[in-house]
Amino acid sequence: MASKELIDSLNEALARELQVCIQYMWQHVMVKGPYADEFSNAFRRIALQEMIHAELIGERVDYLGGIPATVPAEITIGGDATQMLQVDRKAEEEAIEMYRRIIEMAEAEKDYTTKRLFEQILADEEDHHNTFRTLLGE
Ligand SMILES: [Fe+2]
Ligand SMILES: [Fe+2]
Known part of the structure:
Protein backbone atom coordinates (compact mmCIF):
# COMPACT_ATOMS: atom_id res chain seq x y z
CA MET A 1 0.00 0.00 0.00
CA ALA A 2 0.94 3.67 -0.23
CA SER A 3 3.54 5.13 2.13
CA LYS A 4 2.57 7.66 4.78
CA GLU A 5 4.70 10.17 2.89
CA LEU A 6 2.65 9.70 -0.27
CA ILE A 7 -0.69 9.92 1.56
CA ASP A 8 0.51 13.07 3.39
CA SER A 9 1.54 14.59 0.05
CA LEU A 10 -1.89 13.82 -1.43
CA ASN A 11 -3.48 15.55 1.55
CA GLU A 12 -1.22 18.57 1.05
CA ALA A 13 -2.38 18.64 -2.57
CA LEU A 14 -5.99 18.30 -1.42
CA ALA A 15 -5.60 21.26 1.00
CA ARG A 16 -4.30 23.33 -1.93
CA GLU A 17 -7.22 22.30 -4.13
CA LEU A 18 -9.67 23.35 -1.39
CA GLN A 19 -7.77 26.64 -1.08
CA VAL A 20 -7.88 27.56 -4.78
CA CYS A 21 -11.46 26.36 -5.13
CA ILE A 22 -12.52 28.96 -2.52
CA GLN A 23 -9.97 31.56 -3.63
CA TYR A 24 -11.06 31.55 -7.27
CA MET A 25 -14.77 31.39 -6.42
CA TRP A 26 -14.56 34.52 -4.21
CA GLN A 27 -12.41 36.26 -6.81
CA HIS A 28 -15.21 35.43 -9.24
CA VAL A 29 -17.60 37.22 -6.89
CA MET A 30 -15.35 40.17 -6.00
CA VAL A 31 -13.42 41.11 -9.14
CA LYS A 32 -14.03 44.65 -10.42
CA GLY A 33 -12.89 46.69 -13.40
CA PRO A 34 -13.27 46.97 -17.17
CA TYR A 35 -12.48 43.26 -17.78
CA ALA A 36 -14.42 42.00 -14.76
CA ASP A 37 -16.87 39.95 -16.81
CA GLU A 38 -14.20 37.98 -18.60
CA PHE A 39 -12.06 37.50 -15.48
CA SER A 40 -15.08 36.56 -13.42
CA ASN A 41 -16.09 33.82 -15.85
CA ALA A 42 -12.57 32.38 -15.90
CA PHE A 43 -12.33 32.40 -12.07
CA ARG A 44 -15.63 30.55 -11.77
CA ARG A 45 -14.85 27.98 -14.46
CA ILE A 46 -11.48 27.17 -12.92
CA ALA A 47 -12.85 27.13 -9.34
CA LEU A 48 -15.29 24.40 -10.36
CA GLN A 49 -12.47 22.36 -11.91
CA GLU A 50 -10.48 22.70 -8.68
CA MET A 51 -13.43 21.30 -6.77
CA ILE A 52 -13.43 18.23 -9.04
CA HIS A 53 -9.70 17.87 -8.36
CA ALA A 54 -10.42 18.00 -4.62
CA GLU A 55 -13.04 15.29 -5.01
CA LEU A 56 -10.74 13.00 -7.01
CA ILE A 57 -7.81 13.43 -4.63
CA GLY A 58 -10.07 12.92 -1.60
CA GLU A 59 -11.33 9.65 -3.08
CA ARG A 60 -7.77 8.51 -3.66
CA VAL A 61 -6.69 9.39 -0.09
CA ASP A 62 -9.63 7.38 1.24
CA TYR A 63 -8.84 4.40 -0.97
CA LEU A 64 -5.21 4.44 0.19
CA GLY A 65 -6.33 4.34 3.83
CA GLY A 66 -5.93 8.00 4.80
CA ILE A 67 -8.43 10.58 5.96
CA PRO A 68 -9.06 13.36 3.42
CA ALA A 69 -7.88 16.83 4.58
CA THR A 70 -10.65 19.23 5.57
CA VAL A 71 -8.66 22.43 6.10
CA PRO A 72 -7.73 24.52 3.06
CA ALA A 73 -4.21 25.90 2.65
CA GLU A 74 -3.94 29.66 3.17
CA ILE A 75 -6.36 31.56 0.95
CA THR A 76 -5.23 34.83 -0.68
CA ILE A 77 -7.89 36.67 -2.62
CA GLY A 78 -5.64 39.57 -3.74
CA GLY A 79 -6.64 43.22 -4.27
CA ASP A 80 -7.39 44.41 -7.78
CA ALA A 81 -7.84 42.16 -10.81
CA THR A 82 -4.16 42.13 -11.73
CA GLN A 83 -3.13 41.21 -8.20
CA MET A 84 -5.70 38.40 -8.19
CA LEU A 85 -4.32 36.99 -11.42
CA GLN A 86 -0.74 37.24 -10.15
CA VAL A 87 -1.58 35.41 -6.94
CA ASP A 88 -3.38 32.72 -8.95
CA ARG A 89 -0.61 32.30 -11.49
CA LYS A 90 1.79 31.70 -8.60
CA ALA A 91 -0.60 29.19 -7.00
CA GLU A 92 -0.71 27.24 -10.26
CA GLU A 93 3.08 27.32 -10.56
CA GLU A 94 3.38 25.89 -7.05
CA ALA A 95 0.79 23.21 -7.83
CA ILE A 96 2.64 22.21 -10.99
CA GLU A 97 5.86 21.80 -9.03
CA MET A 98 4.16 19.84 -6.23
CA TYR A 99 2.28 17.52 -8.61
CA ARG A 100 5.43 16.67 -10.55
CA ARG A 101 6.95 15.53 -7.26
CA ILE A 102 3.83 13.46 -6.43
CA ILE A 103 3.96 11.80 -9.87
CA GLU A 104 7.59 10.82 -9.26
CA MET A 105 6.79 9.57 -5.76
CA ALA A 106 3.81 7.52 -6.98
CA GLU A 107 5.90 5.99 -9.74
CA ALA A 108 8.63 5.02 -7.26
CA GLU A 109 5.97 3.24 -5.17
CA LYS A 110 4.44 1.55 -8.25
CA ASP A 111 1.17 3.35 -7.50
CA TYR A 112 0.28 3.80 -11.15
CA THR A 113 -3.29 4.92 -10.49
CA THR A 114 -2.17 7.87 -8.37
CA PHE A 132 -3.97 33.28 -15.86
CA ARG A 133 -0.79 34.14 -17.78
CA THR A 134 -2.82 35.00 -20.87
CA LEU A 135 -5.26 37.17 -18.90
CA LEU A 136 -2.25 39.00 -17.44
CA GLY A 137 -1.22 39.76 -21.01
CA GLU A 138 1.93 37.63 -20.90
FE1 LIG B 1 -6.39 21.71 -9.18
FE1 LIG C 1 -5.44 24.89 -11.00
Whole structure:
Protein backbone atom coordinates (compact mmCIF):
# COMPACT_ATOMS: atom_id res chain seq x y z
CA MET A 1 0.00 0.00 0.00
CA ALA A 2 0.94 3.67 -0.23
CA SER A 3 3.54 5.13 2.13
CA LYS A 4 2.57 7.66 4.78
CA GLU A 5 4.70 10.17 2.89
CA LEU A 6 2.65 9.70 -0.27
CA ILE A 7 -0.69 9.92 1.56
CA ASP A 8 0.51 13.07 3.39
CA SER A 9 1.54 14.59 0.05
CA LEU A 10 -1.89 13.82 -1.43
CA ASN A 11 -3.48 15.55 1.55
CA GLU A 12 -1.22 18.57 1.05
CA ALA A 13 -2.38 18.64 -2.57
CA LEU A 14 -5.99 18.30 -1.42
CA ALA A 15 -5.60 21.26 1.00
CA ARG A 16 -4.30 23.33 -1.93
CA GLU A 17 -7.22 22.30 -4.13
CA LEU A 18 -9.67 23.35 -1.39
CA GLN A 19 -7.77 26.64 -1.08
CA VAL A 20 -7.88 27.56 -4.78
CA CYS A 21 -11.46 26.36 -5.13
CA ILE A 22 -12.52 28.96 -2.52
CA GLN A 23 -9.97 31.56 -3.63
CA TYR A 24 -11.06 31.55 -7.27
CA MET A 25 -14.77 31.39 -6.42
CA TRP A 26 -14.56 34.52 -4.21
CA GLN A 27 -12.41 36.26 -6.81
CA HIS A 28 -15.21 35.43 -9.24
CA VAL A 29 -17.60 37.22 -6.89
CA MET A 30 -15.35 40.17 -6.00
CA VAL A 31 -13.42 41.11 -9.14
CA LYS A 32 -14.03 44.65 -10.42
CA GLY A 33 -12.89 46.69 -13.40
CA PRO A 34 -13.27 46.97 -17.17
CA TYR A 35 -12.48 43.26 -17.78
CA ALA A 36 -14.42 42.00 -14.76
CA ASP A 37 -16.87 39.95 -16.81
CA GLU A 38 -14.20 37.98 -18.60
CA PHE A 39 -12.06 37.50 -15.48
CA SER A 40 -15.08 36.56 -13.42
CA ASN A 41 -16.09 33.82 -15.85
CA ALA A 42 -12.57 32.38 -15.90
CA PHE A 43 -12.33 32.40 -12.07
CA ARG A 44 -15.63 30.55 -11.77
CA ARG A 45 -14.85 27.98 -14.46
CA ILE A 46 -11.48 27.17 -12.92
CA ALA A 47 -12.85 27.13 -9.34
CA LEU A 48 -15.29 24.40 -10.36
CA GLN A 49 -12.47 22.36 -11.91
CA GLU A 50 -10.48 22.70 -8.68
CA MET A 51 -13.43 21.30 -6.77
CA ILE A 52 -13.43 18.23 -9.04
CA HIS A 53 -9.70 17.87 -8.36
CA ALA A 54 -10.42 18.00 -4.62
CA GLU A 55 -13.04 15.29 -5.01
CA LEU A 56 -10.74 13.00 -7.01
CA ILE A 57 -7.81 13.43 -4.63
CA GLY A 58 -10.07 12.92 -1.60
CA GLU A 59 -11.33 9.65 -3.08
CA ARG A 60 -7.77 8.51 -3.66
CA VAL A 61 -6.69 9.39 -0.09
CA ASP A 62 -9.63 7.38 1.24
CA TYR A 63 -8.84 4.40 -0.97
CA LEU A 64 -5.21 4.44 0.19
CA GLY A 65 -6.33 4.34 3.83
CA GLY A 66 -5.93 8.00 4.80
CA ILE A 67 -8.43 10.58 5.96
CA PRO A 68 -9.06 13.36 3.42
CA ALA A 69 -7.88 16.83 4.58
CA THR A 70 -10.65 19.23 5.57
CA VAL A 71 -8.66 22.43 6.10
CA PRO A 72 -7.73 24.52 3.06
CA ALA A 73 -4.21 25.90 2.65
CA GLU A 74 -3.94 29.66 3.17
CA ILE A 75 -6.36 31.56 0.95
CA THR A 76 -5.23 34.83 -0.68
CA ILE A 77 -7.89 36.67 -2.62
CA GLY A 78 -5.64 39.57 -3.74
CA GLY A 79 -6.64 43.22 -4.27
CA ASP A 80 -7.39 44.41 -7.78
CA ALA A 81 -7.84 42.16 -10.81
CA THR A 82 -4.16 42.13 -11.73
CA GLN A 83 -3.13 41.21 -8.20
CA MET A 84 -5.70 38.40 -8.19
CA LEU A 85 -4.32 36.99 -11.42
CA GLN A 86 -0.74 37.24 -10.15
CA VAL A 87 -1.58 35.41 -6.94
CA ASP A 88 -3.38 32.72 -8.95
CA ARG A 89 -0.61 32.30 -11.49
CA LYS A 90 1.79 31.70 -8.60
CA ALA A 91 -0.60 29.19 -7.00
CA GLU A 92 -0.71 27.24 -10.26
CA GLU A 93 3.08 27.32 -10.56
CA GLU A 94 3.38 25.89 -7.05
CA ALA A 95 0.79 23.21 -7.83
CA ILE A 96 2.64 22.21 -10.99
CA GLU A 97 5.86 21.80 -9.03
CA MET A 98 4.16 19.84 -6.23
CA TYR A 99 2.28 17.52 -8.61
CA ARG A 100 5.43 16.67 -10.55
CA ARG A 101 6.95 15.53 -7.26
CA ILE A 102 3.83 13.46 -6.43
CA ILE A 103 3.96 11.80 -9.87
CA GLU A 104 7.59 10.82 -9.26
CA MET A 105 6.79 9.57 -5.76
CA ALA A 106 3.81 7.52 -6.98
CA GLU A 107 5.90 5.99 -9.74
CA ALA A 108 8.63 5.02 -7.26
CA GLU A 109 5.97 3.24 -5.17
CA LYS A 110 4.44 1.55 -8.25
CA ASP A 111 1.17 3.35 -7.50
CA TYR A 112 0.28 3.80 -11.15
CA THR A 113 -3.29 4.92 -10.49
CA THR A 114 -2.17 7.87 -8.37
CA LYS A 115 0.47 8.63 -10.98
CA ARG A 116 -2.11 8.67 -13.78
CA LEU A 117 -4.54 10.76 -11.71
CA PHE A 118 -1.89 13.40 -11.06
CA GLU A 119 -0.77 13.41 -14.67
CA GLN A 120 -4.34 14.32 -15.62
CA ILE A 121 -4.60 16.96 -12.89
CA LEU A 122 -1.16 18.36 -13.83
CA ALA A 123 -2.40 18.91 -17.38
CA ASP A 124 -5.38 20.88 -15.99
CA GLU A 125 -3.07 22.99 -13.77
CA GLU A 126 -0.88 23.83 -16.77
CA ASP A 127 -4.03 24.90 -18.57
CA HIS A 128 -5.03 27.12 -15.60
CA HIS A 129 -1.50 28.54 -15.49
CA ASN A 130 -1.79 29.37 -19.17
CA THR A 131 -5.19 31.02 -18.69
CA PHE A 132 -3.97 33.28 -15.86
CA ARG A 133 -0.79 34.14 -17.78
CA THR A 134 -2.82 35.00 -20.87
CA LEU A 135 -5.26 37.17 -18.90
CA LEU A 136 -2.25 39.00 -17.44
CA GLY A 137 -1.22 39.76 -21.01
CA GLU A 138 1.93 37.63 -20.90
FE1 LIG B 1 -6.39 21.71 -9.18
FE1 LIG C 1 -5.44 24.89 -11.00
